[in-house]
Amino acid sequence: MEDERVVASSAGDPRLLSSTPHAPTTPHNNRFMNLPPPPGHPLATYVVQVPKDQIYRVPPPENAGIVERHREAAKNKGKKSKRKCSRYLICIAMVLLVIGFLVSGAIAAVYFIFTPKAPNFTVSKLHVKQQKQGSPPTYDVTLKAKNPNENMGIHYKSDEDGATLTFWTKNLGIGDFPGLEQKPGDDSSIFAIKIHALKTKAVPPNVQKSISDKKTKRQISLKLKFESPLVFNVWFLKLWKQDMTVNCAFRVSTMAQGTKILSQNCKTKLS
Numbered sequence: 001m002e003d004e005r006v007v008a009s010s011a012g013d014p015r016l017l018s019s020t021p022h023a024p025t026t027p028h029n030n031r032f033m034n035l036p037p038p039p040g041h042p043l044a045t046y047v048v049q050v051p052k053d054q055i056y057r058v059p060p061p062e063n064a065g066i067v068e069r070h071r072e073a074a075k076n077k078g079k080k081s082k083r084k085c086s087r088y089l090i091c092i093a094m095v096l097l098v099i100g101f102l103v104s105g106a107i108a109a110v111y112f113i114f115t116p117k118a119p120n121f122t123v124s125k126l127h128v129k130q131q132k133q134g135s136p137p138t139y140d141v142t143l144k145a146k147n148p149n150e151n152m153g154i155h156y157k158s159d160e161d162g163a164t165l166t167f168w169t170k171n172l173g174i175g176d177f178p179g180l181e182q183k184p185g186d187d188s189s190i191f192a193i194k195i196h197a198l199k200t201k202a203v204p205p206n207v208q209k210s211i212s213d214k215k216t217k218r219q220i221s222l223k224l225k226f227e228s229p230l231v232f233n234v235w236f237l238k239l240w241k242q243d244m245t246v247n248c249a250f251r252v253s254t255m256a257q258g259t260k261i262l263s264q265n266c267k268t269k270l271s
Contacts, residue, residue: 116232116240118268119154119182120146123224123250124190126259133212136197139165139173141224143248145180146187152239155231156180163226165195170204173197177226193226210255217254219262224248230270242270 125142147154158179165172175195182189197203203211210218225247232240250264 114149114151114232114234114239116152116230116242116270117148118244118270119230120148121246121248121266121268122146123248123261123264123266126222126250126252126255126261128211128255128259130211133208134203136173136199137203137211138197139175139195140192141165141195142190142192145182145189145191147182147185147189149232150185152232152234153184153186154180154182155233156182156244157229157231159226159228162228163193163195163224166223166225167204167207167220171198171201172204172207172222177228193224207255212256213254214256217256217258219251219253220255221249221251224250245269245271 122144123141124144125140127140127142128137129140130137145156156177156179159177161174162177163175165175173195175193177193178191180189180191206218207220210220225245227246228244230242230244231238232242246266246268248264248266251262253260253262
């Protein structure tokens with residue numbers, strides 16, 4: 001009668017039953033153990049194969065040194081990259097600061113060199129025309145403009161009905177401010193403002209007497225006000241735009257022929 005051997009694999013497969021002749025257990029085949037026969041099979045022998053213990057290879061000690069060196073190299077590389085990044089940021093900040101200082105200096109230089117100054121005006125002549133006594137007269141006021149800016153020209157824009165002439169609190173008429181172009185430092189620009197009397201208002205008695213009386217000169221104090229938008233320019237560059245308001249208080253010897261300017265005071269305001 002043949003013995004039956006039952007082998008259990010290391011992977012947990014089902015039992016494999018093989019009919020082989022009985023082989024005695026030897027020291028060479030120490031993986032097999034003799035088990036008592038199960039009931040009903042007095043002469044059967046079961047052989048169980050025990051899996052080998054899994055043994056992991058322990059790395060040599062020098063491998064730990066290699067790993068440490070790699071770790072240190074990675075740390076040093078991270079530190080170097082951080083240092084480079086911080087250096088770049090510092091350089092960028094310094095460049096921005098230098099640029100800021102240069103731009104601020106340039107703006108300050110432009111401001112002090114090209115700061116617009118208000119032009120100066122003086123009343124040089126007054127000529128009154130009246131067809132007949134009591135009719136609305138026309139007042140021609142001649143002025144001289146001076147540009148105090150040595151590095152900037154001035155462009156005066158015309159302003160319709162931007163000029164008024166008053167005697168005390170009474171309005172004598174309105175007129176247009178003509179356009180004017182001045183070069184840097186120009187002090188010889190002359191222009192005239194024509195004031196037309198209001199048809200709805202009568203000429204004040206003192207003014208009418210000064211116009212009509214050719215024998216006796218009657219002094220009259222007048223006020224001229226005019227406005228104009230200004231543009232300050234350097235060559236072809238338009239740097240500033242401002243509004244100008246001029247108030248001139250002056251006194252004439254007479255409003256008839258041979259008028260002379262006795263005193264005057266003109267003030268210019270920019271806004």
